[in-house]
Amino acid sequence: MLSSDKAQASVSARNLTKRFGQRLSVDNLNLNIYPGELYALLGDNGAGKTTTISMLTTLLPPSSGEFFICGFNGLTEAEKIKGCFGVVSQDLALYNELTPYENLRFLSDLYGLPKKVGEERIEKLLRRAGLVDRLNDRTENLSGGMMRRLAIACAMINEPKVLFMDEPTVGLDPAARRLIWATLKELKGAGVTILLTTHYLEEAELLADRIGIIRAGQLTVEGTVPELAKRIRGMRGISIRLVQELAVDSEQIASAIDLLRAKFDLEVRLDTLRNTIYLTQLAQDNVETYHKEVFDWLYHENIPFLRFATGEPNLEEVFLAVSKDEVAS
Amino acid sequence: MHAILAIMYKDILQWTRRPLYFGASVMLAILILVCVGNTISGANDMPFGLYDPAGISELSKHLTDTKRFRVRIYDDLEKAKGDLAREKIVALANVSQDPLEDSVQILSGGNNPLIDDQIAMGLLAVLTQRAKELNIPLHSAALFQVNFGLRDYITSGLVAYLCYVLASMNVGFSWIYEWMERTYRQIVFAPGGLNAAIVAKTLTVTLEASLVLWLALGITAPIVGFTLGGNFFGLLGATVLSVFTFACIGLCFACVLKTIRIYTMTVSILGVALMFVSGIITPVKAMPGWEQKLAMLLPMYYAADITKGVMLGIPADYSRDILILISWSVVSLLLARFLLIRSKASI
Numbered sequence: 001m002l003s004s005d006k007a008q009a010s011v012s013a014r015n016l017t018k019r020f021g022q023r024l025s026v027d028n029l030n031l032n033i034y035p036g037e038l039y040a041l042l043g044d045n046g047a048g049k050t051t052t053i054s055m056l057t058t059l060l061p062p063s064s065g066e067f068f069i070c071g072f073n074g075l076t077e078a079e080k081i082k083g084c085f086g087v088v089s090q091d092l093a094l095y096n097e098l099t100p101y102e103n104l105r106f107l108s109d110l111y112g113l114p115k116k117v118g119e120e121r122i123e124k125l126l127r128r129a130g131l132v133d134r135l136n137d138r139t140e141n142l143s144g145g146m147m148r149r150l151a152i153a154c155a156m157i158n159e160p161k162v163l164f165m166d167e168p169t170v171g172l173d174p175a176a177r178r179l180i181w182a183t184l185k186e187l188k189g190a191g192v193t194i195l196l197t198t199h200y201l202e203e204a205e206l207l208a209d210r211i212g213i214i215r216a217g218q219l220t221v222e223g224t225v226p227e228l229a230k231r232i233r234g235m236r237g238i239s240i241r242l243v244q245e246l247a248v249d250s251e252q253i254a255s256a257i258d259l260l261r262a263k264f265d266l267e268v269r270l271d272t273l274r275n276t277i278y279l280t281q282l283a284q285d286n287v288e289t290y291h292k293e294v295f296d297w298l299y300h301e302n303i304p305f306l307r308f309a310t311g312e313p314n315l316e317e318v319f320l321a322v323s324k325d326e327v328a329s
Numbered sequence: 330m331h332a333i334l335a336i337m338y339k340d341i342l343q344w345t346r347r348p349l350y351f352g353a354s355v356m357l358a359i360l361i362l363v364c365v366g367n368t369i370s371g372a373n374d375m376p377f378g379l380y381d382p383a384g385i386s387e388l389s390k391h392l393t394d395t396k397r398f399r400v401r402i403y404d405d406l407e408k409a410k411g412d413l414a415r416e417k418i419v420a421l422a423n424v425s426q427d428p429l430e431d432s433v434q435i436l437s438g439g440n441n442p443l444i445d446d447q448i449a450m451g452l453l454a455v456l457t458q459r460a461k462e463l464n465i466p467l468h469s470a471a472l473f474q475v476n477f478g479l480r481d482y483i484t485s486g487l488v489a490y491l492c493y494v495l496a497s498m499n500v501g502f503s504w505i506y507e508w509m510e511r512t513y514r515q516i517v518f519a520p521g522g523l524n525a526a527i528v529a530k531t532l533t534v535t536l537e538a539s540l541v542l543w544l545a546l547g548i549t550a551p552i553v554g555f556t557l558g559g560n561f562f563g564l565l566g567a568t569v570l571s572v573f574t575f576a577c578i579g580l581c582f583a584c585v586l587k588t589i590r591i592y593t594m595t596v597s598i599l600g601v602a603l604m605f606v607s608g609i610i611t612p613v614k615a616m617p618g619w620e621q622k623l624a625m626l627l628p629m630y631y632a633a634d635i636t637k638g639v640m641l642g643i644p645a646d647y648s649r650d651i652l653i654l655i656s657w658s659v660v661s662l663l664l665a666r667f668l669l670i671r672s673k674a675s676i
Contacts (some may be wrong), residue, residue, distance in 0.1 A: 091511040097346035109335030133637045
């Protein structure tokens with residue numbers, strides 16, 4: 001985690017609030033993102049992620065509160081902050097009739113870059129995006145992953161200090177997502193401050209320095225991945241995927257679980273979609289005994305399973321726990 | 330300035346990549362000029378029955394000369410009336426066979442006032458043009474000696490209407506398309522991007538719509554046969570100003586309506602209403618009083634006045650027209666800017 005006490009935040013929001021009529025979309029959001037940091041903002045649909053980004057990028061005026069980008073006040077110096085940030089939205093904001101080169105050329109001219117500087121930057125961005133051999137193809141003929149990389153290149157044309165990315169990998173195949181992740185890591189390495197909203201928890205876990213979870217417009221939890229894990233009660237490591245023939249919500253399983261509960265202080269969650277039992281260990285000690293007992297229980301109760309997994313908590317567990325108000329204060 | 334030029338260059342580049350859209354725009358303008366002009370400027374070769382077995386009158390020659398009527402001669406009056414009833418002819422001239430009576434009775438179906446009007450207009454033309462030859466005390470005169478027909482008059486009004494149609498269409502496909510594709514945000518995120526976009530887009534739309542209009546006029550005028558007038562630069566100026574005004578107004582509508590479907594529907598309906606109210610077809614002075622007052626409030630009335638003035642050379646209050654069109658443009662631009670700033674995110 002970056003030093004937060006001394007560095008001046010690249011993005012700072014103070015009591016940022018947005019109301020749409022009676023509906024409170026963002027509620028007193030306080031947020032600091034420091035230079036070179038990648039901050040992932042997680043939340044359900046409608047939690048307020050996009051509204052937050054819309055306010056921070058001056059698209060939407062806040063109902064109250066204030067925010068600063070690169071030290072400029074977003075409310076009173078909106079035009080000044082515009083040169084400081086780039087935006088990659090979930091919609092691909094590209095001109096499909098134009099080529100990748102023309103898309104970048106347009107933005108270079110829009111920002112008033114000198115011709116030589118613009119050409120050098122376009123070349124660099126096209127190379128980084130892996131689009132040098134497609135620079136004269138029409139954008140509409142590029143693959144989804146290529147378009148997304150071009151969108152990132154477009155957002156970087158003015159070499160912004162801050163990059164807002166609103167679900168940049170949504171709808172991409174795994175290979176394309178990995179390429180985007182590599183680009184994000186490269187940008188982070190180059191010192192760009194990134195605010196990333198995503199539904200992919202794995203993505204946030206992999207890329208982010210810090211993670212914030214927004215719920216009903218409020219920043220419920222904030223911290224690094226290990227910090228968040230510590231804050232979740234009983235982050236366990238056992239998931240048991242049953243064979244298809246045995247339903248996780250069957251009577252056989254219900255009675256077997258009662259036996260296990262009698263031995264351990266357990267919290268059990270049944271995932272019917274994945275046909276999986278998740279066991280929550282409320283205390284972190286005695287892990288080996290606990291694992292062995294659960295394993296024995298499976299054989300003793302004659303429960304056939306496909307997968308028995310233990311491990312560190314992942315963000316999905318964190319996210320679900322937070323969504324259920326299970327955060328330990 | 331660099332932002333304005335960048336947006337204009339990009340828009341024109343995009344425009345050149347949509348040849349189908351360009352072709353469709355030109356075709357639309359040509360169709361309106363040809364079809365609406367033809368329809369409104371009156372019928373040709375209307376089948377007109379003539380019962381004059383003794384050949385007392387020379388109506389057959391005079392009616393044919395107008396090209397409005399195709400004369401069908403009848404020897405049997407009852408058969409002629411039967412054809413009129415069966416709508417094989419639109420009217421029947423029954424020339425009295427009594428040399429002392431010297432009268433003509435015009436019979437029409439009577440169930441279509443517009444056809445009756447056309448017949449009346451045609452007959453009036455025959456009578457006024459041939460009054461001397463026919464030795465009848467009927468004369469027509471005009472305060473201004475003009476050298477154009479109804480077709481020219483209608484076409485010059487249609488030019489104003491086309492300024493509206495093409496500007497609205499281009500605003501829709503330029504602005505709303507940009508909003509739908511979200512590319513508009515790229516522009517807004519650049520410093521000064523919003524103001525640059527407003528200026529650049531209205532200028533580009535004006536240029537594109539004007540080019541389409543001029544092309545359509547250039548193709549259609551020599552083929553169909555209407556005058557473009559002798560004031561070439563006046564015509565350019567009038568059309569550019571009219572298109573610009575409608576582009577600015579269209580921008581306001583786009584900001585409020587936001588989706589291409591609702592926008593297209595609204596401007597189409599509005600366009601038809603404007604065409605009838607603003608004196609494109611029927612002169613404003615021939616309309617009911619309240620409509621005349623309404624017409625004076627609408628920009629198309631002034632666009633039509635100015636295009637008719639430069640194309641036909643008829644009296645027009647140019648300074649008033651220009652001032653009002655510019656006022657509409659400025660107010661619309663300011664309103665559009667206000668609306669855009671207010672609803673950036675939702676757009």
